[in-house]
Amino acid sequence: MDKSAVVVLNHLSFSYNDLPVLEDVTLTVSEHDFLCVVGPNAGGKTTLLRLILGLLRPSDGTVRVFGEAPVRVRERMGYVPQNTRLDPEFPVRVIDVVLMGRLGRHRRFGPYSKSDRKAAEEAIRQVEMDELRNRPFSQLSGGQRQRVLIARALTTEPDLLLLDEPTASVDAVIETELYELLQQLNQRITIILVTHDLGFVSRYVKRVACVNRRVVVHPTNEVTGEMINSIYGRDVKMVRHDHRYTEEGHKCLNS
Amino acid sequence: MSEFLADLQRHTFLQYALLTGVLASISCGIIGTYVVTRRITYIAGSVAHSVLGGLGAARYCQVVYGWNWLHPFYGAVTAALLAALIIGVVSIKAKQREDTVIGAIWAIGMAIGILFIFRTPGYNEDLMSYLFGNILMVTPEDLWILAALDALVVTVGLLFYNPLLAVCFDEEFARLRGIKVEWYYLMLLCLTALTVVLLTTVVGIVMVIALLTLPAAAAGQWSRKLWHMMVLSAGFTVLFTSAGLAASYGPNLPTGATTIVIAGAFYLLTVIAFRVMERFRHT
Secondary structure (H helix, E strand, O other): OOOOEEEEEEEEEEEEOOEEEEEEEEEEEEOOOEEEEEOOOOOOHHHHHHHHHOOOOOOEEEEEEOOEOHHHHHHHEEEEOOHHHOOOOOOOEHHHHHHHHHOOOOOOOOOOOHHHHHHHHHHHHHOOOHHHOOOEHHHOOHHHHHHHHHHHHHHOOOOEEEEEOOOOOOOHHHHHHHHHHHHHHOOOOEEEEEOOOHHHHOOOOOEEEEEEOEEEEEEHHHOOHHHHHHHHOOOHHHOOOOOOOEOOEOOOOOO | OHHHHHHHHHOHHHHHHHHHHHHHHHHHHHHHHHHHHHOOHHHHHHHHHHHHHHHHHHHHHHHHHOOOOOOHHHHHHHHHHHHHHHHHHHHHHOHHHHHHHHHHHHHHHHHHHHHHHHHOOOOOOHHHHHHHOOHHHOOHHHHHHHHHHHHHHHHHHHHOHHHHHHHHHOHHHHHHOOOOHHHHHHHHHHHHHHHHHHHHHHHOHHHHHHHHHHHHHHHHOOOOOHHHHHHHHHHHHHHHHHHHHHHHHOOOOOHHHHHHHHHHHHHHHHHHHHHHHHHHHHO
């Protein structure tokens, strides 16, 4: 198997209570790739991410991450969830949240060590949140929270970073900064990003995976306005995704 | 009040009562904080009521079979842990049925307790003290058991502070870090069960939830960190149990109920004070 393949999905299907969410997905993400996952709501984007993380098991087909079952390599994956899922009133400070990334491989009980704190401080600096490190998480804006969650994922020292709609509650300026940060991280980390604002992100990512039950991968230089329309158009069945494609991406017939 | 202070120096039962309140407050502050932030108040309520089953069964065995070693506390601890584990396993395995099971355990535990107490020969004043607390009847033996439970809860609750914090804040992320989230959840429920048993001595089964959650909820408004909330909440609980004891002593009121009313009034005042302060800050 190709050694640089970080994520390999092979004829993967997933159903939720007999309702098919993903069907026959074959996809390879190589090292240092920056893959953007787009598609309509409830199209299976988050499900795809959760399958890669091993939080869900495929109904059919296989998921391999770094050549292993996802559960066995979770320590190498950093995850940035949608922050709307978290309790906004929970009494934690920025630094406490970021330190959570040091749990697991590094620590199970007792206090955090000096090196844990150093790693957390470093991650906070990287996302430019040093001045707010003692601020309660509940008092942060959406964009600031997102940065904290990214910092938390970075302290896990991941080789693969997965982000679920990191710009959902963020204004355009912060969004640009966020993508620039990711682009910089992409020099050493493979990134998979779920979003629905494809138009903006296409400057930064290398490939786009369109998810709507099936998955089709396009190199970003082929992403066009027409294609974006067809992904989000009302009659999704009209999208020409019936042609054969390879794991590496395909020629988009619309462009 | 002066009568209380004078009698406190004379009567050991008052000193025991005060000490019971302080001991229970420590684990109440720590575990109450987890319960409030993890939002498992109703599980704590159900566990508290199931304690009656254990108390009743143990008391029955003591009286009918002469098993004097079987202190009702042991029955309470067993019932509480059993209830916590059943609820925990059901909520992990079948999320949608969780509330049904919580309600069922709540009622079944009480029913079993009432049956046992009804069949126990002799004077049935136990039921009232189990339900509404009997802090003035604490014996030195009870105090030792309370202290041991307290030490266990505090040690485990603080030793696993970081993973418990992570599990309460973001369970999914904790799971991805390789933390056995299910085990920590069961552990938290068991610690809650032990704390509930501690608190039933102070305010009785019916009012446990209030003492477990009101101080933590009040403390939460001032706290930026989870452990601040724990310390503050433990402090509030010491204040409430001591004030409850002092205020109820003179007029001969039920101590548990007095404590809860004080805690409730304090909580309401902090909420109102906070709202007013927020209003001022924004204008």
